[in-house]
Amino acid sequence: MFSRSDDVSFIPGQPVTAVVQRIEIQKLRQGDHLILGFSIGGGIDQDPGQNPFSEDKSDKGIYVTRVSQGGPGEVAGLMMGDKIMQVNGWDMTMVTHDQARKRLTKKNEEVVRLLVTRKSLEEAVRHSMM
Amino acid sequence: MPSRDMDNESQYSGYSYKSSHSRGSRKHKRDKHRSKSRDGSSRGDKSVTIQAPGEPLLDAESTRGDDRDDNWGETTTVVTGTSVDSVSNEDLTRVSKDLDESTPLECKRFLGPVLGCCLSLFALVTPLAFLVLPQVLWRDALDPCGTPCEGLYVSLAFKLLVLLISSWALFFRPPRATLPRFFVFRCLLMVLVFLFVASYWLFYGVRVLEPRERDYRGIVEYAASLVDALLFIQYLALVLLEVRHLQPAFCLKVVRTTDGASRFYNIGHLSIQRAAVWVLDRYYSDFTVYNPALVNLPKSILSKKMTGFKVYSLDENTTNNSTGQSRAMIAAAARRRDNSHNEFYYEEADYDRRVRKRKSRLVVAVEEAFTHIKRLHEDEVASSPKHPREVMDPREAAQAIFAPMARAMQKYLRTTKQQPFHSMDSILTHLQFCITHNMTPKAFLERYLTPGPTVQYQRENGRGRQWTLVSEEPVTTALRQGLVFSLRRPDFSLVVTVTPLPFLRLGEEYIDPKSHKFVMRLQSETSV
Numbered sequence: 001m002f003s004r005s006d007d008v009s010f011i012p013g014q015p016v017t018a019v020v021q022r023i024e025i026q027k028l029r030q031g032d033h034l035i036l037g038f039s040i041g042g043g044i045d046q047d048p049g050q051n052p053f054s055e056d057k058s059d060k061g062i063y064v065t066r067v068s069q070g071g072p073g074e075v076a077g078l079m080m081g082d083k084i085m086q087v088n089g090w091d092m093t094m095v096t097h098d099q100a101r102k103r104l105t106k107k108n109e110e111v112v113r114l115l116v117t118r119k120s121l122e123e124a125v126r127h128s129m130m
Numbered sequence: 131m132p133s134r135d136m137d138n139e140s141q142y143s144g145y146s147y148k149s150s151h152s153r154g155s156r157k158h159k160r161d162k163h164r165s166k167s168r169d170g171s172s173r174g175d176k177s178v179t180i181q182a183p184g185e186p187l188l189d190a191e192s193t194r195g196d197d198r199d200d201n202w203g204e205t206t207t208v209v210t211g212t213s214v215d216s217v218s219n220e221d222l223t224r225v226s227k228d229l230d231e232s233t234p235l236e237c238k239r240f241l242g243p244v245l246g247c248c249l250s251l252f253a254l255v256t257p258l259a260f261l262v263l264p265q266v267l268w269r270d271a272l273d274p275c276g277t278p279c280e281g282l283y284v285s286l287a288f289k290l291l292v293l294l295i296s297s298w299a300l301f302f303r304p305p306r307a308t309l310p311r312f313f314v315f316r317c318l319l320m321v322l323v324f325l326f327v328a329s330y331w332l333f334y335g336v337r338v339l340e341p342r343e344r345d346y347r348g349i350v351e352y353a354a355s356l357v358d359a360l361l362f363i364q365y366l367a368l369v370l371l372e373v374r375h376l377q378p379a380f381c382l383k384v385v386r387t388t389d390g391a392s393r394f395y396n397i398g399h400l401s402i403q404r405a406a407v408w409v410l411d412r413y414y415s416d417f418t419v420y421n422p423a424l425v426n427l428p429k430s431i432l433s434k435k436m437t438g439f440k441v442y443s444l445d446e447n448t449t450n451n452s453t454g455q456s457r458a459m460i461a462a463a464a465r466r467r468d469n470s471h472n473e474f475y476y477e478e479a480d481y482d483r484r485v486r487k488r489k490s491r492l493v494v495a496v497e498e499a500f501t502h503i504k505r506l507h508e509d510e511v512a513s514s515p516k517h518p519r520e521v522m523d524p525r526e527a528a529q530a531i532f533a534p535m536a537r538a539m540q541k542y543l544r545t546t547k548q549q550p551f552h553s554m555d556s557i558l559t560h561l562q563f564c565i566t567h568n569m570t571p572k573a574f575l576e577r578y579l580t581p582g583p584t585v586q587y588q589r590e591n592g593r594g595r596q597w598t599l600v601s602e603e604p605v606t607t608a609l610r611q612g613l614v615f616s617l618r619r620p621d622f623s624l625v626v627t628v629t630p631l632p633f634l635r636l637g638e639e640y641i642d643p644k645s646h647k648f649v650m651r652l653q654s655e656t657s658v
Contacts (some may be wrong), residue, residue, distance in 0.1 A: 040657075041654065041656075047653050065655050
């Protein structure tokens with residue numbers, strides 16, 4: 001389900017609106033771990049200027065930096081460069097890198113439901129409006 | 131080659147339209163005769179031109195001047211050069227400059243210092259006179275004065291010695307400049323000293339000489355108090371004349387009008403005339419020498435700009451087209467002018483290349499010339515019968531090696547238009563000097579490759595340099611913001627602008643040495 005969007009950049013004090021896509025990922029068991037098959041970067045304790053995927057270089061959100069081939073993430077439709085907005089209802093726009101990692105790798109959860117956003121979504125919505 | 135000196139005049143000319151009172155007319159010199167002759171010659175053109183009438187476009191027309199004699203006088207301007215009997219303007223300026231040089235030294239220059247000298251001698255002798263006169267005149271009637279007086283004598287002697295030495299150190303110097311108006315502080319101090327000493331003499335005459343005072347100790351104390359007062363006046367003089375202007379308060383911008391060479395100087399609280407002297411002191415060692423040949427754009431570029439269009443109308447009525455013609459002329463002239471910057475650019479590049487070529491030839495020639503001689507040490511054998519070597523003194527050595535480099539040097543100087551500053555003789559003298567002091571060829575050439583400060587080219591001259599201070603305010607006013615004055619010479623002038631130095635508000639920020647901490651810029655990637 002697509003929601004109405006303006007832009008993804010962050011204005012302090014203002015609510016962030018974005019077009020998001022729901023992605024449901026089934027974790028894959030590999031030995032003792034449950035893996036999701038992608039890598040994340042970013043966080044409020046990281047340096048946002050080095051993020052190659054963000055449009056606004058002060059954006060400290062969590063971004064998908066790599067999606068492994070054939071992994072659960074790719075299967076569910078996750079793409080490289082996506083910004084993760086929510087994980088199972090938990091907000092991911094204002095978390096540290098380690099907090100994000102912990103929210104994604106909870107041992108007792110088999111499924112994670114993400115809200116991700118990317119630029120192409122916004123354009124798709126605009127095209128569909130016209 | 132005859133060398134042409136820029137500055138070889140004598141003293142400062144007077145400039146003041148208001149009369150200044152009283153003592154010492156030394157400040158009030160005004161040499162009308164000299165300034166007039168200089169003005170007359172400075173206004174004339176230094177260069178001689180023959181201006182051909184019209185432009186290439188109309189050359190055909192103008193050479194047929196015989197046919198239209200009535201119009202010929204109006205449109206042509208011909209200035210003839212020097213003939214055998216006539217005297218050109220250049221000669222006039224040179225003659226007037228020579229005249230100034232040969233006039234005797236003006237006595238007014240030394241009037242002030244002599245006056246000051248007399249006054250200070252008078253002041254120094256006074257305490258001794260106070261002591262000596264009673265002894266001479268009524269020795270028998272004086273009360274005997276024992277140890278206290280001797281103590282006073284000693285202190286008096288030492289104070290006088292200190293006064294003498296410090297006066298000599300501070301004030302007895304040959305005057306460096308003569309100012310157009312009174313040097314206010316100096317006059318003030320001299321008046322003060324005079325009044326002081328005179329009043330002491332007055333009291334002395336009334337209280338001591340008249341009634342033949344017997345208390346000798348009182349007289350000695352009186353003399354000692356005079357010496358103390360003189361010491362304090364000298365302290366005041368030190369502060370007013372030497373110390374007050376040391377703390378910088380203003381920034382002066384000095385610009386030379388002919389070629390735009392400019393400098394900024396920091397200066398303290400001074401009057402305009404003193405600031406002018408200060409600036410000129412620095413002018414002689416900071417500013418590169420004024421070279422009139424380098425000032426203008428080459429004639430080849432300018433002459434094309436100066437020619438304009440002449441529009442001829444072929445039909446009979448000319449009244450309607452007059453404005454159109456002038457507009458067309460202006461437009462055409464504006465378009466024509468667009469090309470001259472191009473030419474200027476290429477001329478400059480060409481000139482640079484020529485200078486560099488000549489310079490490289492000169493450097494090589496000088497290096498080779500210097501290899502021909504070497505210094506003979508005392509213990510070396512001077513000559514052997516098989517290879518007799520002539521031992522030369524520096525002058526001969528210089529002459530020996532000068533020949534191969536002379537041509538390259540002359541060409542280089544000509545290209546950089548420096549040849550008026552260096553005569554063959556001066557180059558030889560400089561070469562001799564360099565050889566004597568074991569200088570390398572590069573050190574020898576340093577004098578010619580870059581134009582040096584003006585003081586390097588001055589002839590030793592006791593007459594001094596003549597500058598005119600041009601100012602809208604009276605020249606004894608103190609410097610303040612926005613003041614502009616200029617210092618003029620026949621060839622150029624220096625325009626000085628005064629701006630105050632900004633008031634500085636200095637704040638403080640303490641940094642704990644332990645507070646310098648750093649973190650790495652993180653960009654971690656975690657796989658989940």
